[in-house]
Amino acid sequence: MEEVMKSKKLWIWSLIFGLVATSFLYILINSRANVQTSAPSSTKPVTTKAEEQEETKTASTKTAAAAEKGAEGNELLPISDGKRAMTIQVTDVQGIAGFIKAGSHVDVVVKLIVPEDAKAGQHDAGTLIVQNAKVLAIGHAADDEETRKKYQMVTLEVNPREGLALGFSTKYELYLMLRKDGDDKLEKKHTHVHEDELHEGVFLK
Numbered sequence: 001m002e003e004v005m006k007s008k009k010l011w012i013w014s015l016i017f018g019l020v021a022t023s024f025l026y027i028l029i030n031s032r033a034n035v036q037t038s039a040p041s042s043t044k045p046v047t048t049k050a051e052e053q054e055e056t057k058t059a060s061t062k063t064a065a066a067a068e069k070g071a072e073g074n075e076l077l078p079i080s081d082g083k084r085a086m087t088i089q090v091t092d093v094q095g096i097a098g099f100i101k102a103g104s105h106v107d108v109v110v111k112l113i114v115p116e117d118a119k120a121g122q123h124d125a126g127t128l129i130v131q132n133a134k135v136l137a138i139g140h141a142a143d144d145e146e147t148r149k150k151y152q153m154v155t156l157e158v159n160p161r162e163g164l165a166l167g168f169s170t171k172y173e174l175y176l177m178l179r180k181d182g183d184d185k186l187e188k189k190h191t192h193v194h195e196d197e198l199h200e201g202v203f204l205k
Contacts, residue, residue, distance in 0.1 A: 074143045077102055077136045079157060085136050086163050087155040094175050098149055104135045105184075106156070107177040110169040127192035129169055130162045132184055 079085050088108075092098065100106065108130035114122045139151040154176065158166060 074137055074139050074141050074148060075102075076141075076155065077134070077157075079136065080134075083157045083159055084163050085155050086158050086166055087153050088166065088170060088174055089152060090154055090174065090176060091152070094173070095151060095154060096176055096178050098151070099178060100135055100138055100151075100154060100176065102135055102137050105132050105179040105181075106135060106154075107131050107179065108133060108156070108166065108169075109175045109177060111173040111175070112169075113172060123195035125192050125194045127190065128187060129165045130156070130158060131186050132179060133158055133162070 076085065096106075107128055109126055110129050112125050112127060114124055134157040135154060136157050137155040139148040139153055143151070156166075
C-alpha cells in the first residue's frame, strides 16, 4: 500500500513539473516572438565606400548643374569705349524674323512720315539713321535661351549722336538690316529714299 502511495505522489509531482516546465517554455518563446515583432526593421542595403563616393559625386554634379541653370540669363556684351547701349523694340518682321543674335551687326532704317505742317507735295521717306551697329543683346536680361529666340527687344551699341537720332525715331517704324560678317562698309550720310521716287515711272500724275 505504501508503495502505491509513493507511485501516485511521484506521478503527481511529475505531472506538476511537466505543466510548469511547459508553461515556462511557452512564455519564453512567446516573449521572444513579441520582441522580434516590435523591433525596428533594419533592411537598409549595405553600400561600399566606392558606391558612397560615387553617389556623393553624382549629387554634387546635379547641384552644380542646377545652380548654373538657375544663374543662366541673357548677358550683355561688353560696350566699347565711347559707345552706349540702347534698346529698341521690334516686331518679328522688323527684327529680321529672329535671325539676329548677340554679336551681329545691323543697320537701322526708319520710315519717316511727312509732318502735317510740312510744305505741300512732300512724301514719306525711308532713311538710314544708324549703320553697322553691333548687337549687344537680344530680349530681356532674364530671358533664357528658348525665350530669346522670340525676342522683341534688341540692344544696340551706338555713339551718342546715333543714340539721339534713334531716340527721336522710335515714334516711327524702325527696321533692322542684318549685315554679313566682316562687312563694315558705310553708305554716304543721309542715305534715304522718298516715296515719290518709288512712284516715278509707275503712277501717272
